[in-house]
Amino acid sequence: MTSGYWSKIVRRIGALALILVASALQAHVPEPAKRAPKNAAAVNVKAPDFILIDQEGRRFDSTQLRGKIVVLDFIFTTCTDVCPLFTANLSQLQRKLNDRYGGELFFVSVTTDPEIDSAKILKAYAQRHGAELKNWAFLTGSEAQLKEVWNGFAVRVIRKGRGLVQHTSLTTVIDRGGIRRINYLGEKWRLQDLERDLLTLLDKKA
Secondary structure, eight states, X not given: OOHHHHHHHHHHHHHHHHHHHHHHHHTXXXXXXXXXXXXXXXXXXXXXXXXEEOTTSOEEEGGGGTTSEEEXXXXXXXXXXXXXXXXXXHHHHHHHHHHHHTTTEEEEEEESOTTTOOHHHHHHHHHHTTOOGGGEXXXXXXXXXXXXXXXXXXXXXXXXXXXXXXXXXXXXXXXXXXXXXXXXXXXXXXXXXXXXXXXXXXXXXX
């Protein structure tokens, strides 16, 4: 065979290799910014009312939070990814604001894994992260009860295995009238932004 033939084969192999490398790299490229969700978004919709069970095993009615500013998120206690980070950050914020706003501010964490997260497990998790339970509730319930809450907040929950759950990362702020005002999506929002938005609502008495 001629050298020209082999040169042509080498060029074709090289081109194919470049295509394969480009395809592999593309699989690891994050979604373009224009299609990626924003870290925070203003909303103006009524938060769903619900009844669940708190970390003490008591009935918890969300309507009792009227008149308070509420920070609500979704976690599960066996998470080794962002849930403990969210809880630690909110605990830090709670300690910072409670002296002045403890009577007006309330935190709520709703489990996405009722199979494991009993009231007792949630209480231990809360204590481990330094949460002050006087104005923070960690909530569980039956699968059916929780599905209503997840759906009401547009949180998708996928069970991958025992203690392994994939769910929408949502932290939402609810005003004194029970209206959702701001959604913080994913894990890249900044705690100081949440603090600023909370202070704006807390200082607005009307």
